[in-house]
Amino acid sequence: MARRHRILLVIAGLTAGGAERQLALLTQHVDHCEFDIGLLLFNSRDRIHYRGVIDERIWLRTLELSPTEDGVKLIPRLISGIRNAIAEWSPDLIHTSLNIANHATRFSALISRWKTPIVTSIRADFREGYSARDRFLERMLWRRTNYFICNSGVSKQQLIADLGVNESNIKTIPNGVEDKFFQTNIVEKPKWWPRGRSCLTVARLKDGKNYLELVFAIKYLADNDKLGDWNFVFVGEGPQKKELLEAIKKAKIENRVVLVEPVEDLLPIYHSADVFLLPSLHEGLSNVLLEAQAMQLPIIVTKEANRAAAVDAEHAFLIDATNFGPQLESALSSNKHELVERGILMSQSIRQRYSVERMVSETCEIWRSLLANHV
Template sequence: MINILHIIHRYRGDYPLLNLQVRLDPRRFRTVICFMSGENDGKNQLDALGYKTYYLGLKGKNLRFSNVPLLLKLKRIIESENVQVVNCQQHRSTPIGVLAAMLARPKPAVLATLHGLGTAKTWRRRAFNWLLYRRLHRIIGISKGVSADVVASNWGLSEERTVTIQNGLEYDRFPAALEKNAARSRFAPGQADGFWFGTMGRLSEVKNHRNLILGFAHMAERFPAANLLIAGEGELRPELEGLIAAKGLTERVHLLGFRRDIPEFLKALDAFLLPSLREGLPLALLEAMASGLPVIASRVGGIPEVFGDAQIGLLVSPESPEEIGEALAEVAGSSAQRLQSWGQAARRRAVEDFSAARMIAAYEQVYTDAALSLRRQGPGDPTSGL
């Protein structure tokens, strides 16, 4: 039995992707999860599924690798749970997990799972990472784009130290059984006609809603019945509301706020948009593809590898509202046959190549290799497992 500890910066509520990542073969693996900050809201499915979960409840300012009491708490968890493999989720958890593992006896192997791009923008961060990453058994990138970015932006890091495990999901909820016009009546009553574009994500700079709205305005005169639905909430909402009004699009661009009915939202659309400035491997894109939607998405990060060679839509430069607008116009003007072909290919691509089963099997292999690395190292090795 291999005991695995996930160290996570903060509990922000139930996270379906993590719930899938820990669903390993129970005959071979036992998983423990530790959230260093955030309050237990009683809604975490990991608890309901019987996983041992620690909520340390620390304040954000105390999440530092110099916090000795925190390191000692994690050390005690590692030792009491007989942990052989530590997986530090995202960069902020990694130095804390590495130091806690160094204090533990015996020492576990340590992995870091990185989800985003641009984690080493300054020379100070690169120098820090140069010291930190030497202590890791492997760095896991959730897309080939993330893995390539980690290698390219850090000093002396070989490709052999990284492994890519692409995100995967279960797609039973997609597409929703609801009829399209019934779905549309939920989000923009009385406007069932025309071509419907949609996107979902936090209203923040990185999601690039500003250029999306400008691109939609660019194509709006050619397609006067088109609608753009934006699901999500965030700090840019007032600015985006002002931009929509300034472009005369208040009847055609709909800010829906935070939504939980994502399958129904996607059912209402004719095409899905993801114009982000940066992405690792976006789950929203996979969900839209599983719903059978053609997609228009940015040519950044892990998005092109999600497309692969499949004909599922169009890739655009996120910096160009004009290019986004032309892509919207091309898709809105496409034949029903072309859109159907794209949508069918998108669903096949998501279900066959980005499944939860494939992702879980890949994590099981990495954890097995990490545990075997401990056995190959003698008990007297001071860096055993690190």
């Protein structure tokens, strides 16, 4: 019997997030008869949100690093942790996701001179979603990547144009949406769900997700007596939580906004909402946008968050990323029948375009090609 190829997946952690969910899905749906999967996480095991990855078939190591520790001080521990994991498990190929893992793994390869091929997964808009520091690091390290995977064509074209990545070494593989998000069975609302109609936002609580601008827009509606029976549910965690709570209190809209931490099963959340809103300043290909469409929710999204065309502009409500109170008012004032129709129309093409099977199959094909050429 032929030895299974060992694939080491590397990411900072499996906290709640779109990229993290995609890696968890890849881990769970790959053919374990063909590939032996290892998982290296930089943070602690108790911070794993997607518990399905804890499987006896998967080699799992965590470096137990705290996200609050000083980044510069973490570098030696990251480099040595990656080197030790490779020495212990001897992977045939390494697949990294998100900037911390992407940068640290390639830096470790250059410092330690190990030759294992690397697949780098880019999940954000390179020009708008990367900080100046991260763009600098990518320019320094990208040549150590054997193959790039992007989840949107926009990111792919930016890497080709801005870095000079060869078109034969990069591919767009869209996110996969789980089948469960296409079910139409009635799911009971969470007991804490607000009365009236609800507008849902699911995103990390950080600057780029633009929550503070959303608070200003809700305040605009309240000040102009345009809220009606609308309430807003924010699902997320992150460094901006304290600032966001203070902004909600200052705007005097505490009775209209519910802030909850991420849950592993988002189905009841999506089912309970009337509209999904994503106010981000930038996105690669947003996982929650795809899931919300699969659930037939009408979509309100900033033009900046839809650069990857995750949402059909003809059927969504596209808004600006700043001062969008009047645009939000217009969208929420649509009659219920129009909202339902928009949701149904956007759901129809999602299953074919964004299947988990396609995402896993195309990723594995890249692995096979690199492994064949590396032998």
